Amino acid sequence: MTASSPTRTPAVDTDVTLPAGATDQATEVSTEERITELGEALRRATGGRYGPARDLARASVPADLMVRDPGLTLPEAREWTRQALRRLVGLGMAGSGFPVAQGGLDDLGRSCVDFEMTAHGDLSLTVKSGVHFGLYGGAVTSLGTAWHHETFIPPAISLEQVGCYAMTEFGHGSDVASLETTLTYDEETDEIVVHSPTPSSVKSYIGAAAEDASIAAVYGQLVVGGTSHGVHVVLVPLRDEAGEPLPGITLGDNGHKGGLLGVDNGTIRFDQVRVPRRMLLNRYGGIDDTGVYVSDIEGDSKRFFTMLGTLVRGRICVAEGAAVSARKALSIATRYALRRRQFGAPDREGEVVLLDYLAHQRKLLPAIATSYAYMFALNECVERLQELHEMPEKDLVAQRELETRAAGLKAVITRFANDTNQVCREACGGAGYLSENGLTTLRADADVFATFEGDNTVLLQLVAKGLLTGYKEMWGDLDVRGMVQFAARSIGGQFVEATSVRPLVDRLVAAAARRSEDETLLERGWHLSMFADRERHVLETLATRLRKSSGDAFETFNNAQDHVLLAARTHMDRVVLEAFAAGIDALEEGTVRDVLERLCTLYALSSIEADSGWFLSHNRMSPARAKAVTAQINKLCGELRPVALELVEGMGVPEAWLGSAMLTDPERWTPGA
Amino acid sequence: MTASSPTRTPAVDTDVTLPAGATDQATEVSTEERITELGEALRRATGGRYGPARDLARASVPADLMVRDPGLTLPEAREWTRQALRRLVGLGMAGSGFPVAQGGLDDLGRSCVDFEMTAHGDLSLTVKSGVHFGLYGGAVTSLGTAWHHETFIPPAISLEQVGCYAMTEFGHGSDVASLETTLTYDEETDEIVVHSPTPSSVKSYIGAAAEDASIAAVYGQLVVGGTSHGVHVVLVPLRDEAGEPLPGITLGDNGHKGGLLGVDNGTIRFDQVRVPRRMLLNRYGGIDDTGVYVSDIEGDSKRFFTMLGTLVRGRICVAEGAAVSARKALSIATRYALRRRQFGAPDREGEVVLLDYLAHQRKLLPAIATSYAYMFALNECVERLQELHEMPEKDLVAQRELETRAAGLKAVITRFANDTNQVCREACGGAGYLSENGLTTLRADADVFATFEGDNTVLLQLVAKGLLTGYKEMWGDLDVRGMVQFAARSIGGQFVEATSVRPLVDRLVAAAARRSEDETLLERGWHLSMFADRERHVLETLATRLRKSSGDAFETFNNAQDHVLLAARTHMDRVVLEAFAAGIDALEEGTVRDVLERLCTLYALSSIEADSGWFLSHNRMSPARAKAVTAQINKLCGELRPVALELVEGMGVPEAWLGSAMLTDPERWTPGA
Incomplete structure (x- = not known):
């Protein structure tokens, strides 16, 4: 693979509707970004329904709103955030989720994307906005009735009432x-x-x-x-x-x-x-x-969980925010690794570029692949949120399924983000520890995403419960009580949802099955069947274990808690891989698709390698196969290395929003420059 | 296992020599700690040669020196640290490593322990002290000659010259x-x-x-x-x-x-x-x-690495500091998990204590076991540093081996600390994110330990190189040049050093070999042989791979870089387990030894589980065995749960040094209290 030439962003599609509160600044294109053709094409391929809204934000939100001085004291940071929130409203990035009658767009998906785009900048601003517009405003909108909407939404949009x-x-x-x-x-x-x-x-x-x-x-x-x-x-x-x-x-x-x-x-x-x-x-x-x-609604519990269902948007937003933090950290670390050199090597001129080291590729490229996987999975989730919202008749099972998926994505993506942000900080060495280089504040801010809007362990239990009940008995959160009560009468649940992705997955799996093991390492169908088979086995054995146990209900649940969490994680892995595969399937043949196929394979194989103990101990993979997976990951890293810059551009963070001093002052970091 | 009753610390052994700069405050016992008998006994069992110096620090360093207000601004934090550094000198915690002629104790091991004890408090103070006394002072001491010592050490000890x-x-x-x-x-x-x-x-x-x-x-x-x-x-x-x-x-x-x-x-x-x-x-x-x-010294390279050898103390200190941060984080999170309740369960009164959940035990108890493992490994390393220093004739191979071990411990322990500090933060939920509860500053401060005093990836390569050469051709740091040059003429190296631990290890391995597989899961000999066998295999295949490759030397090295890092990690795992086993072997039979045996088994099995993909794919473990390992880990967690408080006390952090508001105000965190 070779890099494509740099170009300018195409004219922004300003034909995007804006909610109340937006001023003229909202459509002013204030930044001009230099970006490669392939980078731009990757952005389009991963944009989805809300791609134009993302483009508009990238073109119109000024960098100074996105980057906060990391050295501000607590009172200064609060004041900066307070002022920045007003500017955000003027940019039309805050009101999409409100009812049309109050000047909103009644577009829940768009409101998630607004949150996501805000998260490209300062996360305090993002969370402050999310608390006011998303949580408080969302509660008024979805739990209140006409009088509440008329009375409280207009002053919320204008920030007269926080x-x-x-x-x-x-x-x-x-x-x-x-x-x-x-x-x-x-x-x-x-x-x-x-x-x-x-x-x-x-x-x-x-x-x-x-x-x-x-x-x-x-x-x-x-x-x-x-x-x-x-x-x-x-x-x-x-x-x-x-x-x-x-x-x-x-x-x-x-x-x-x-x-x-x-x-x-x-x-x-x-x-x-x-x-x-x-x-x-x-x-x-x-x-x-x-x-x-x-x-x-009859029954306190059912009513309670209907009301809590409104939390789904918050969880999707947190997952989006965490995913953005990882994309931003990877953008900084990769751009640095493309410039920074250290140690000479025999028969080589100059010192070796960091990203030429296999260990460095291993730190960054699988994480970039995973970031792409989550972009597709999140797009699917955000778009589904709005589809269900637009349906005239509510589909309660579909709603529970979405809540489960949102909970699971929130848990796995915030975990990934925390890990990745740390890896990126370390991959930049001492430079990564200086606040001016943009990684430490990001890392510290995104940290709490792992425990707010639902503790990750609790959310994964919610996912497992949804799977066990086929989303039909979902009137319970974590919750040990509910999980244990369920354990006593477990019905097994449906294993695989009937989704629009299903025919594609079945076709790919069938294609892979016709090949010999030696040939299938790169076959999407093999990856998909490995993920699906693992999920099915983990879930079935969990159901059996819970059913057959007698005695203390809490002990039954608790002895299986690691199994419960594994069921949730394997489910999410499968859901994410299927979303990635479906996203690719919708693209035309060509370079972009080719790059995404390699990223998807890297994601799938990295995930299999990380869980190789399970696949080996359950005889889903031979020892020789496990070694071949590792070798193939290394090979893919080498193949994607030449387009590393394009890959991070494709993740959609404009360089001016990175807030990283070392990227604007490269000669200091280049030995002998 | 059941908890032992609380008591008071025994009288402190104040018969510990203090270096120049110490004032009367140095032996004043200012804190009285309430601690269980078992906790106290675990401290003694893990104290080693420098146990009395640790006891003195715990008894005499006031809590206000150890806990910094986390909300201080940058200028305020710098001023606080500046003042605190002077108090540290008065406590005799700064001069141990200097020559006796200048008022020091000429005790390098003790100076590491001083650093370790300082690290129980604010890490800015620790690092500030380490830079001045350890790095600057250490350079003057070990690289300078008489005039430098006489001229620059006295004003360094008194802080007249920073x-x-x-x-x-x-x-x-x-x-x-x-x-x-x-x-x-x-x-x-x-x-x-x-x-x-x-x-x-x-x-x-x-x-x-x-x-x-x-x-x-x-x-x-x-x-x-x-x-x-x-x-x-x-x-x-x-x-x-x-x-x-x-x-x-x-x-x-x-x-x-x-x-x-x-x-x-x-x-x-x-x-x-x-x-x-x-x-x-x-x-x-x-x-x-x-x-x-x-x-x-003939040869620039050999001279350079002799000079760099003086870095060994700094790396041990960083490993000590990181290990302490993890012990402190685990102390906070475990004490919280013993008080905090969440969710009721059928047939149970009140809500369930967090540490009663298997998933929570899994987060904290294996990490506590690993912390104990590192305490023994670090004691061994610190004591070895001083032994070699005291030898009249320098043993260069032993010195290189120590440098390698210090580099490896620094890399694996700082990795462990960063991961553990984060787990502990999350295990305390939102409370863990409030700075007043002591985890976030700790986590942010210890972060940089992963990249300063040697980047971890680079240090692990140094370890691998030492192993491949049997410490005989160690005149090279990371370094790709040296590694690649070596690759061209690899001699294989010795696999296992002849150390004092060897006879014990051989005896334990032989004992385990006489049993059937079903019986050996808890046998130390089985753990030791698994670790040693993995290390040997990884190292031998690496040597073969490097030797037989032809062509571009950098490519040869780079294609094997993940293999190189694996060799280093498996070596360190083995070294740490052997240190733990030897530490236990020196103890009398009884409760303390029994607890440490379980911790050691938990450490060993957790490590095997984490790398189960390797053991399975190399036919070192059957699938059934892998599942039994997981079940045994869960069982050990349940067995150690009742003595969790004693385990964290045994790790040696006085409660008053934790600086965690939530531990002093428990009713707020206890539902319905």
């Missing part, structure tokens, strides 16, 4: 059903009394609570007429116009964090705070004028 | 032999002219250069009478008494970093700076009064 999302308490993060905050209806005054009964019930880690939020979407147990109806959400004003806490409200500051210094996370304690009844977000359950609890 | 260690340049970090800075002897004035000829030759990342250092140990190419003699070190004053740079010296600030905010890393550019000839550190090579270059 909201926060008060779900997590000190005592409960993963187990939302056990939140201790009470929302007690007082029939006499027609008010809801919001209260924090214990130290552990204080809301914590709440973005914007420490300084900026004037209103909160508060999760708590709704009690009407002495009966608890489970977790509901009520809007509670927090601060007066001067920014002082309202009566009964105690606000605290979570202080310095491992990253995201621009987000003012804080604590909220409620002491018998009263709000009018209509502040309850009552789309799925509310209190009528006679003071009686009413809901279209 | 030194820095100016080795790395922008253009060269790993490849020290290619440094561009020139040290040119001017016969006319009897001076050495220090010069930075290119942008890439500017010294960078130099700790204390940005603000504090008044003198530097500068590495550069020594040129005498027009002939280059390779890299040497010269002392160069940097600042006048007012702190202003001296003529010809340009100082810069590396600014904000990913961590270690208290260390003022900076850049130094020399513009024809002149210093008297005697400022050259001339122990291994110098210029006589007639202006002629003289050295006892």
Whole structure:
């Protein structure tokens, strides 16, 4: 493979609709990016339905909005983020998810892509935006009804009223059903009394609570007429116009964090705070004028998980944000590895370019391949989110399946991102540790993605549960209770969903089956069948194990917990590979497709190599085959090495957004220059 | 296993010699630690020769010196570190490595332990101390001669003169032999002219250069009478008494970093700076009064690597520091996991304690076992360093072997620490991300250990080279040149060193060999033979591969680079396991030994599980055996769970040094408390 020549980006398709709040700056093309033809073509091939929205963001968002000075103190970072949020609104990057009636686009997929594009820059800004527009705004939109939309969305879009999302308490993060905050209806005054009964019930880690939020979407147990109806959400004003806490409200500051210094996370304690009844977000359950609890959904648990289903967008966004952080880190490290030299070699002039070392290729190229895999998987997920949203009749099983997939992608991609960001930091040596080179802040900021919007271990259990039940008994989160109850009556579940990808997968698998083992190493069908077979085996043996066990239900679950997590991970591996294969299948023959085929093979073989212990111990691969896989990975690294720059360009991060001083001052890093 | 009852630490053995600079505070017992009997016994069992020095530090170093406010800004952090460094000297934690004539203890091992104990606290302080006392002071001590010792060590011990260690340049970090800075002897004035000829030759990342250092140990190419003699070190004053740079010296600030905010890393550019000839550190090579270059060591390369051999202590220290960071992170996460509950389970009262989940045990307990393994391996290494130092006749092969081992331990332990610190952060969820809980600063600070004092990839190559040559042709660092030249004439090397551990290992292996496979899973001999057999096979096949290849030497090396790194890693795994086994063998029968046996088995089996792909594909383990290993790991986790608190106490970090707010305020984190 050889590199293609650099060119300029084509004219941006500015025919992209923008939501309310966007100003003239939103369509001004402010950056001109120099990029190779192949890099540009890879971007188009991975753009999907929202490719034009991504192009517009790349062309119109100025670099200074995307790159924050990493040396800012905590108060400075908060102030920078506050100001940057206003500029983001002007660029039309914040309102896509709101109803059309309030000036939004009613496009949930687009709102995920807005989040993704924001995440190319400073992650504090991204999270601050996500908390206000996505979590708070999303709760008002999806859990509220007309009055809430009319009253609270316009000031949210204009940032006149900053909201926060008060779900997590000190005592409960993963187990939302056990939140201790009470929302007690007082029939006499027609008010809801919001209260924090214990130290552990204080809301914590709440973005914007420490300084900026004037209103909160508060999760708590709704009690009407002495009966608890489970977790509901009520809007509670927090601060007066001067920014002082309202009566009964105690606000605290979570202080310095491992990253995201621009987000003012804080604590909220409620002491018998009263709000009018209509502040309850009552789309799925509310209190009528006679003071009686009413809901279209029967059963507290089912209602609870319907409401929690609105979290799906947040999880997709976090997965997108994490994926972007890895793409950005890989872009920096690869561009550095293409310039940096170290150590001479016999019969070679000058010192060796870092990316010519096999060990360095091994650090970066499989991770680039995995990043491409996740781009396709995330596109599929984002587009599916909007498709389901657009359906006139809700498909509950499809919705559960999407929630499961989002949870799984969030878990595996945030894990990948944390690992990759670290590898990239180290691959740049001491330069990688200097904040001016763009990797350390990125790494520190993205870290928390592994535990917020769902702890990864908990989310993987949710995936396993979805698989075991065929998405039909999904009224339960993590949750040990639900998992164990299920274990007692496991029905096995369907193994493979009927999706649009299925015929393609079947065709590729059949093609590979007709070849001998020696020939199939590069066959997509062999990769697909290896992944599917592993998932099936892990899941079937898990179901059997849970079913046949007797005695203590928790012990049964707990003894199998590593098996449960493996089932989830193998499922996600299969889903991601199928998305990658389907994405490639939609392309015309040519260089771009050829490059993507190699990346897909590198992704598949790297994944098989990483789990070779499983494939070998389950007789899915011979020892000779395992060694051939390793050799083939090394070979693919060598083949992709000449187009490494194009590969990182294709991942879509403009060089000006990388915020990496060493890339703009290369002579210092080049021995003897 | 059951927990033993809490008690108080026994009286501290204050009969530990202290170096110059120590004041009365050094033996004042300022903290009283509440600790279980078993925890205390584990500390004693893992203390080794320097156990009493560790006890003294734990008893006398006040917690406020060990815990820095994580929210300090960069200037505040630098000032805090500056002040803390003075207190450290008063505690006698800084001078052990200097010659007795200058008030030191001439105890290199002790100086590593001082570094280790300092690393229990703030790592900026540790590194700041390490740069001044260890690197700068160590260069003066080991590369200088009497005049240098008399002139520069006393003001170094008293901190009247702060030194820095100016080795790395922008253009060269790993490849020290290619440094561009020139040290040119001017016969006319009897001076050495220090010069930075290119942008890439500017010294960078130099700790204390940005603000504090008044003198530097500068590495550069020594040129005498027009002939280059390779890299040497010269002392160069940097600042006048007012702190202003001296003529010809340009100082810069590396600014904000990913961590270690208290260390003022900076850049130094020399513009024809002149210093008297005697400022050259001339122990291994110098210029006589007639202006002629003289050295006892023939050959620039051999001399260079003899000088670089003094880096061994720095690498051991970094390994110690990284190991401590992991022990501290594990102490925080385990103590949290013993208090924190989440999710109820059928037929259980209250919610489940985190550490009762198998997945959580899997995150923490094998890492604790590995931490114990490294404690024994590091003790062995530190004690060996001092033994070799005390020998009247130098044993060059033993010295090379120690350098190799130190390089390998540095690489594998810093990798382990980065991974473990991250796991621990995530295991504490959102609480783990708040700086007040002690994990994020630790993680960010220890990060750079993976790339400073030798990039890990480069260090592992050094290990492999040592193995291939039997430590006999070790006059080369990374280095591709040396590795490739060696590849052309590979002699195979000896496989297993004759060490004091050998008879024990042979005995254990023989005992295991007499049993059937079903019985040997817990046998130390089986673990030892698995590790040794893997190392031998990997190394032999590597030697064969390098020997038989013809053609381009770089290609030969590069195609095998992953194999090279694997050889180094498998060697280190074996060395560490043998150190653990030998450490246990020295103990009496009883509870402590029983606990350590289980930890050692958990370490060994976890390592085998992690590399099960290799063992299976090389027919060293059957598929059934691989599954049994996994089941046994889970079983061991369950057995060690009841003594988890004792295990973390045994790792030696006093609770008051953890700096974790959540551990002192548990009711907030306990649902319903």
